[in-house]
Each structure stands twice: as C-alpha cells, then as structure tokens.
Amino acid sequence: MTDIPLTTREIHLAARPDGWPTPENFRLTDAPIPELGADQLLVANHCMSVDPYMRGRMNDSDSYIGSFQIDEPLQGAAVGEVIASTSSEIAVGATVLHGLGWREHAVVDASSAKVVDPTLASESAYLGALGMTGLTAYAGLTYAGKFKEGDVVFVSGAAGAVGSIVGQIAKASGASRVIGSAGSAEKVQRLTELGFDAAFNYHDAPVSEQLHAAAPEGIDVYFDNVGGDHLEAALTALNTHGRVAMCGAISQYNATEPSCAPRNLALAIGKLLTIRGFLVGEFSDKADEFAAKMAGWLSDGSVTFDETFRDGLENAPQAFIDLLRGANTGKMVVNL
Amino acid sequence: MTDIPLTTREIHLAARPDGWPTPENFRLTDAPIPELGADQLLVANHCMSVDPYMRGRMNDSDSYIGSFQIDEPLQGAAVGEVIASTSSEIAVGATVLHGLGWREHAVVDASSAKVVDPTLASESAYLGALGMTGLTAYAGLTYAGKFKEGDVVFVSGAAGAVGSIVGQIAKASGASRVIGSAGSAEKVQRLTELGFDAAFNYHDAPVSEQLHAAAPEGIDVYFDNVGGDHLEAALTALNTHGRVAMCGAISQYNATEPSCAPRNLALAIGKLLTIRGFLVGEFSDKADEFAAKMAGWLSDGSVTFDETFRDGLENAPQAFIDLLRGANTGKMVVNL
Numbered sequence: 001m002t003d004i005p006l007t008t009r010e011i012h013l014a015a016r017p018d019g020w021p022t023p024e025n026f027r028l029t030d031a032p033i034p035e036l037g038a039d040q041l042l043v044a045n046h047c048m049s050v051d052p053y054m055r056g057r058m059n060d061s062d063s064y065i066g067s068f069q070i071d072e073p074l075q076g077a078a079v080g081e082v083i084a085s086t087s088s089e090i091a092v093g094a095t096v097l098h099g100l101g102w103r104e105h106a107v108v109d110a111s112s113a114k115v116v117d118p119t120l121a122s123e124s125a126y127l128g129a130l131g132m133t134g135l136t137a138y139a140g141l142t143y144a145g146k147f148k149e150g151d152v153v154f155v156s157g158a159a160g161a162v163g164s165i166v167g168q169i170a171k172a173s174g175a176s177r178v179i180g181s182a183g184s185a186e187k188v189q190r191l192t193e194l195g196f197d198a199a200f201n202y203h204d205a206p207v208s209e210q211l212h213a214a215a216p217e218g219i220d221v222y223f224d225n226v227g228g229d230h231l232e233a234a235l236t237a238l239n240t241h242g243r244v245a246m247c248g249a250i251s252q253y254n255a256t257e258p259s260c261a262p263r264n265l266a267l268a269i270g271k272l273l274t275i276r277g278f279l280v281g282e283f284s285d286k287a288d289e290f291a292a293k294m295a296g297w298l299s300d301g302s303v304t305f306d307e308t309f310r311d312g313l314e315n316a317p318q319a320f321i322d323l324l325r326g327a328n329t330g331k332m333v334v335n336l
Numbered sequence: 337m338t339d340i341p342l343t344t345r346e347i348h349l350a351a352r353p354d355g356w357p358t359p360e361n362f363r364l365t366d367a368p369i370p371e372l373g374a375d376q377l378l379v380a381n382h383c384m385s386v387d388p389y390m391r392g393r394m395n396d397s398d399s400y401i402g403s404f405q406i407d408e409p410l411q412g413a414a415v416g417e418v419i420a421s422t423s424s425e426i427a428v429g430a431t432v433l434h435g436l437g438w439r440e441h442a443v444v445d446a447s448s449a450k451v452v453d454p455t456l457a458s459e460s461a462y463l464g465a466l467g468m469t470g471l472t473a474y475a476g477l478t479y480a481g482k483f484k485e486g487d488v489v490f491v492s493g494a495a496g497a498v499g500s501i502v503g504q505i506a507k508a509s510g511a512s513r514v515i516g517s518a519g520s521a522e523k524v525q526r527l528t529e530l531g532f533d534a535a536f537n538y539h540d541a542p543v544s545e546q547l548h549a550a551a552p553e554g555i556d557v558y559f560d561n562v563g564g565d566h567l568e569a570a571l572t573a574l575n576t577h578g579r580v581a582m583c584g585a586i587s588q589y590n591a592t593e594p595s596c597a598p599r600n601l602a603l604a605i606g607k608l609l610t611i612r613g614f615l616v617g618e619f620s621d622k623a624d625e626f627a628a629k630m631a632g633w634l635s636d637g638s639v640t641f642d643e644t645f646r647d648g649l650e651n652a653p654q655a656f657i658d659l660l661r662g663a664n665t666g667k668m669v670v671n672l
Contacts, residue, residue: 064606268611269582278608
C-alpha cells in the first residue's frame with residue numbers, strides 16, 4: 001500500500017500575467033494534505049493536462065468558468081491513483097480522472113472523479129483523445145459545426161490536441177476534403193501523415209492565400225481554434241450555408257490589445273453563415289456517444305493521437321507556456 | 337384606358353460610387369418601352385422602394401445578388417398599375433408588386449409580378465411593412481434570431497423600415513424588454529411612442545455604455561442592421577445562449593476601409609452565442625405565415641408603420657443617398 005503523505009507540491013498562481021505568461025506568474029510550493037472528508041479520495045496524480053483555455057483563467061475576469069486565484073493552486077484535468085478513500089463508490093487502487101491537476105496529490109470529491117481503465121488506454125489518453133479534447137473535437141464538429149458528409153472542412157491549430165482530432169474525425173465521417181493550418185513544416189508533414197487532404201504552415205504566406213489554394217471551391221465548415229487572421233480567411237472561403245464552430249482563439253489569448261480581425265464578418269449575411277461559439281461543457285450528454293465512436297476510430301486506425309510529454313510538476317508552468325507557443329504536436333501532457 | 341406610352345424615364349447607374357454615393361453616380365434618362373413579349377405586363381409604376389442593400393449592388397462585386405450594371409437601369413421593388421398585358425393570369429387594371437423599380441414604366445414577366453389589393457392597404461405598404469422589409473423583420477427575428485417569449489431584444493437601426501417592425505413584433509410576441517438604437521432625438525422619441533421599452537441616440541454616448549444602461553441584465557437577441565460598434569456592444573451585452581440575427585451592416589456600406597469592429601467576437605465562445613447571417617430570400621416559404629400575422633398586428637394596433645416619402649423619379653437618387661444617411665423614419669418610398 002502506498003504511504004499516505006502529509007504534504008505535497010502544488011503550482012500556485014503567483015501573479016496574473018500581462019500578455020504572455022512567464023515563469024514568474026507561477027510558484028512551486030509545498031502544501032499540507034488535509035484529512036479526507038466524507039466521500040473523498042486522495043489521488044496521487046500521475047499526469048496532468050495543460051490546455052490553452054487555462055490562459056483565460058489566469059486573468060481576473062468574469063468569464064464562464066471563474067478565475068484562478070492568486071496564491072492558490074491552479075486547476076485542470078489530471079489522472080492518478082486513489083491512495084486513500086472515504087468513498088463507498090471508489091476504492092483505493094482505482095485510477096481516476098478528475099479536475100485537480102497542477103499538484104502531485106489532490107483531495108477530490110468522489111462525485112467529481114471518474115474511474116478510468118488504464119488497461120484499455122494509457123492514462124494520458126484520458127486527458128486527450130479519449131477525454132476533454134477529444135470530446136471537444138467531436139461535439140464541436142458535429143453539433144456546433146453541424147458537419148455533414150461531403151463537407152469541405154478547414155481546421156486551424158490543426159496539429160494541436162483538438163484540431164488534429166477534428167480533422168481525422170471529419171475524414172472518417174466522410175468529409176470531401178479536410179484542410180489544416182499549423183505553425184511548422186514538421187506539423188504540416190504530420191497532418192499529411194494523419195490523412196489531411198491539404199495542410200499549410202501559416203508562417204509561409206497569408207492564410208487567405210494558402211486557404212484559397214488548398215480549397216479553391218471554398219469550404220463548408222471552419223473549426224476555429226485560432227481566431228484572428230484564420231477566422232478572417234475562413235469567412236472569405238466559406239460557401240453559402242457555411243458554418244463556423246468557434247472553439248478557441250489562441251491567437252488572441254496573450255494579446256494586450258483587442259484584435260482587429262476578422263474585419264469581414266458582414267460576409268456572413270450574404271452567405272447565410274452560422275457562427276456558433278461553444279464549450280465542451282455543453283455536450284456532456286454526448287460523452288457516451290463520443291466514447292463509443294472514438295473507441296471505434298482508435299481501434300480501426302481512423303484516428304491516431306500524438307502526445308508531447310514534459311516531466312515533473314516543476315516543469316508544468318513551462319509546459320503551459322510552451323503550449324501557448326505551439327511547441328506541442330497533439331496533446332501536451334505533464335507526467336508527475 | 338391609360339394611353340400606352342412609347343418611352344419612359346429610368347434611373348441608370350452612371351458610375352460606381354467610391355464610398356458614399358453621389359448624384360453623379362446616377363443618370364435620369366429617357367428609354368424606349370419595348371413591345372411586350374409573351375406573358376408580360378406593362379406596369380405604370382406608382383411608387384418604388386429604396387433600400388440600403390442596393391448600395392452593395394452598386395459595387396462591382398461577386399455577391400449573392402449580382403451588381404447593377406453601368407448604363408443600365410437600377411432595380412428594386414415597385415408597385416404600380418398594369419396598363420397593358422399579354423398574360424392570361426394578370427389583367428389590365430391590376431395593381432402589382434414587382435422588382436423593376438427605378439423607372440416610371442416597367443415591362444415585367446407576369447410570373448415575377450404579384451397582384452396586391454390597394455383597397456386593403458396603401459400601395460406603399462406593400463414595399464414595407466406588408467412586403468420585403470416586414471418579412472425581413474419577422475423572419476429574421478423569428479428564424480434567424482430564434483426569438484422566444486421573455487427574451488430581451490436589442491435592435492439597431494431601430495427607427496428604420498426593418499428595425500421599427502422588429503421591435504414592435506418583439507413586443508407583440510412577448511419580449512420582456514425591447515431596446516432600440518437610432519440616430520436622432522426625434523427617432524428615439526418615435527421609438528418610445530411605438531412601444532420600445534428603451535431607446536437611445538447612438539450619437540449621445542458610446543453604444544456599449546447606453547446599451548448597458550438600458551439593459552443592465554443583458555440581452556438575449558440582437559437584431560443587427562448596423563454592424564460595427566453596435567455589434568461589438570451587443571456581443572458584450574449578450575447573455576449565455578444569446579443570438580445575433582445579422583441582417584445588415586449599414587455602418588460599413590460606404591466605407592472605403594474594412595471595419596475594425598467587432599473586436600470582441602471571441603466572447604461568442606464563453607457565451608455559447610449563435611450568430612446567423614440571413615437574407616429575406618431564404619424565407620419566402622414564410623411569406624404567407626408572415627402576411628397573416630402582420631395583418632393581425634396592423635389591425636389590432638400592435639404594429640404601426642411609418643413612411644418617409646419623396647416625390648418624382650428624378651428625386652430617387654437623393655432619396656437613396658438620404659436613406660443611407662438616416663433621413664428616413666420607417667420606410668423610405670419614392671412616389672412616381
């Protein structure tokens with residue numbers, strides 16, 4: 001039996017970032033592990049997620065999800081082993097997915113934890129393709145983007161955790177063409193290997209130019225992870241009755257000035273576009289449907305997921321900063 | 337019987353405008369009236385419509401509707417009397433609504449003309465509240481904006497032909513609050529008379545400020561006729577699951593540079609917004625439903641429509657230019 005520690009290490013928010021986050025915004029600190037209350041688990045975290053949406057929580061803002069608080073541990077998905085339990089539902093030894101990452105041990109309400117099977121897939125897969133980012137891709141494409149067979153799909157941030165799954169799901173579901181934008185030649189190469197019909201490096205030339213070359217007959221769905229110039233290019237490329245699934249806008253997360261793009265939103269009128277902002281939390285009722293489909297796609301090879309690993313809680317802040325700069329291919333995971 | 341003339345007067349596009357249109361972009365000219373072909377009508381136009389969307393047709397662009405051509409007559413809705421007919425369906429003496437305005441006489445395919453009853457409503461009403469602008473308001477609010485009872489509705493260009501109908505329909509349909517933005521104190525006063533719960537003059541202070549004061553608990557539907565700063569303010573004010581019905585963007589029609597607003601489109605993500613560009617032509621299947629409802633609303637006083645009249649074809653260009661500058665309250669109509 002694992003010894004129950006009395007203290008653990010956590011990453012706290014030291015100061016709110018102004019623009020790009022820096023290591024000084026985070027503090028690695030020792031913290032006591034409290035006694036378990038009723039129906040709680042003590043989890044030894046094995047891996048934790050870093051995701052772009054966390055940048056928004058570092059701001060002091062009145063958003064949909066609440067801010068991280070100064071001098072408190074950050075939060076996010078994590079997978080680990082239950083080493084103590086006062087729950088009758090989840091026993092010691094279980095592997096659980098929960099929301100208290102950014103720390104080596106977490107006290108979690110059993111009702112907020114989900115038992116996962118580490119023999120079916122790696123623990124990290126439950127942070128990505130089998131977890132939140134996979135569901136985001138599936139639900140966003142299907143329900144926000146209202147994807148249908150034959151659509152031409154463009155996805156930005158296509159080499160990231162969500163984007164790479166979007167493109168593969170679209171291909172597996174009968175898209176007539178899938179185009180991805182990413183930030184390096186290596187990523188573009190990877191997208192081609194993953195089955196994208198066309199992929200381009202947005203640093204090479206204006207997005208609008210490259211998108212038109214890749215989709216001369218226009219696009220039907222744009223899955224937006226980036227915003228800005230990508231959204232503007234997509235609005236020009238979209239065909240009548242086109243749809244935008246607005247998932248994220250990573251090009252703006254570290255901006256200190258508001259963005260001027262897209263400047264052509266009025267195109268939505270003549271093209272009868274639907275632009276739908278969405279959050280994965282809207283689609284928890286689709287989780288089972290997604291899990292079944294993703295199991296099939298992983299099993300038949302329609303979907304392959306990549307992961308970029310960093311090791312050690314002390315490296316989690318840099319992993320997050322590097323994620324925002326596009327250092328990852330696929331899901332960025334911090335092993336603990 | 338009306339004498340059948342051999343010539344008529346038309347307004348031709350003389351040159352494409354650069355920015356705001358000027359009288360020099362239009363030419364009043366005599367034109368021969370051709371012989372009727374099969375199933376055609378010669379219509380003596382009594383009144384014609386000028387609408388903001390026509391500004392887009394003056395550009396040389398690949399839009400949804402096709403450009404006006406240089407040295408050819410402009411087009412738009414008109415109502416007049418049939419003075420000659422080769423149609424077995426529509427006889428001399430009928431009053432018809434058709435698409436060849438900007439001229440005193442038009443040769444129209446009978447299949448493109450709709451017989452209207454001038455004893456039920458004024459002829460000009462069929463250009464506005466009972467016609468295209470009324471249907472735009474109804475279908476846009478209902479089907480693009482997915483209005484539901486209890487919604488708080490904000491409409492820009494609220495004193496115009498479409499906006500003034502949107503606000504009244506929303507009140508009649510159980511909106512909990514209807515707010516309108518317009519460009520003068522007189523228009524704001526009129527909106528209050530028409531039943532808007534709140535109305536403001538966008539010249540008085542930033543729209544975002546005035547909108548927040550008028551709707552401190554936020555809005556649920558934004559009916560957008562203006563774009564730009566109004567759309568930006570609305571995105572901030574919209575509540576979760578809010579909807580934007582993008583009808584027009586008159587603040588940008590005469591711009592020579594692309595617009596920087598809205599800069600906050602990414603708010604759509606956290607608020608789960610649906611932004612739907614639409615055109616009235618999508619909803620011709622709703623025309624009968626609309627006609628029945630509008631007849632009821634006009635009859636019970638829920639909806640009152642205003643009209644601003646100009647007289648004479650030679651004054652049509654200025655009527656259009658003045659429309660773009662907001663000279664009208666309600667529907668701008670040119671009597672011929």
